[in-house]
Amino acid sequence: MTRIETALQTASQRLQGHSDTPRLDAELLLAEALGQDRTYLRTWPEQALTAAQAADFARLVERRLAGEPVAYLLGRRGFWTFELAVTPDTLIPRPETELLVEQALARIPADAAWSIADLGTGSGAIALAIASERPACTVHATDRSAAALAVARRNADALGIGNVRFHQGSWFEALPEGIAWAMLVSNPPYVPDAAPHLEARGVRFEPRQALAAGADGLDDLRHLIETAPSRLAPGGWLLLEHGWDQGEAVTRLLAGHGYTDIRDERDLAGHPRLAIGRRPGP
Ligand code: GLN
Secondary structure, eight states: OOBHHHHHHHHHHHHBTTBSOHHHHHHHHHHHHHTSOHHHHHHOTTOBOOHHHHHHHHHHHHHHHTTOOHHHHHTEEEETTEEEEOOTTSOOOOGGGHHHHHHHHTTSOTTOOOEEEEESOTTTHHHHHHHHHOTTSEEEEEESOHHHHHHHHHHHHHHTOOSEEEEESSGGGGSOTTOOEEEEEEOOOOBOTTOGGGGSTTGGGSOGGGTBOSTTSOHHHHHHHHHGGGTEEEEEEEEEEOOTTOHHHHHHHHHHTTOEEEEEEEOTTSOEEEEEEEOOOO
């Protein structure tokens, strides 16, 4: 018979060296196996696990030891103000991507009724965050992956966010014609094809097509920057997340394509992370 606190101690010891946060992982996985939250574990450290709970927990810990990200084991991840369903068909939303949401909201007036598109939405993180904060806007979310789009739709339904439209397809091809977009945003793939990062712990479980983008990682960013001016309204904004070492290259591309108001914002870790430009106004 194993008690909650003992199970946690054993598991976090085993997870040392396999995770940067062994105790937290153990707590999240045990709470999942028990169908409870982490507070419950602190409240009832002496409670014995049933055989079924112990078996469920053991399975989750084994998968974590094999490198699977906690977000995939739980099937969800916190982003912005909500919990999103995530599956191996979607990238796991990263905290630094909240910078894109913040900078987008800083440019959208509270009562604006803009048409906005999130290209390559994955779990829907960016689109849903913007849509929830700007209810008068319509946010169009695209993805090439039908499976990812299904997850994004499920998230919109679960959160009751109605001002989002979903379109399957590659980048601009997925967007409906005849809309002058006030803002286009994307967290595209931007990791170089040969980067060791793609094989890193956790990352190797994520969809490669959401991460890798050519020899220099700039293939999709280049396409987005080249094509966006033909779809943006005059004065419309483009916001693009990029790699920590790509800020100069991306702002140079924006300048080369005639964007104005170009800037690059740093994430909480101090890395250049978000390039912003504007189609020249009327
Ligand atoms: N920031 C992610 C990572 O480092 C990459 C996300 C992306 O390619 N858009 O794993």
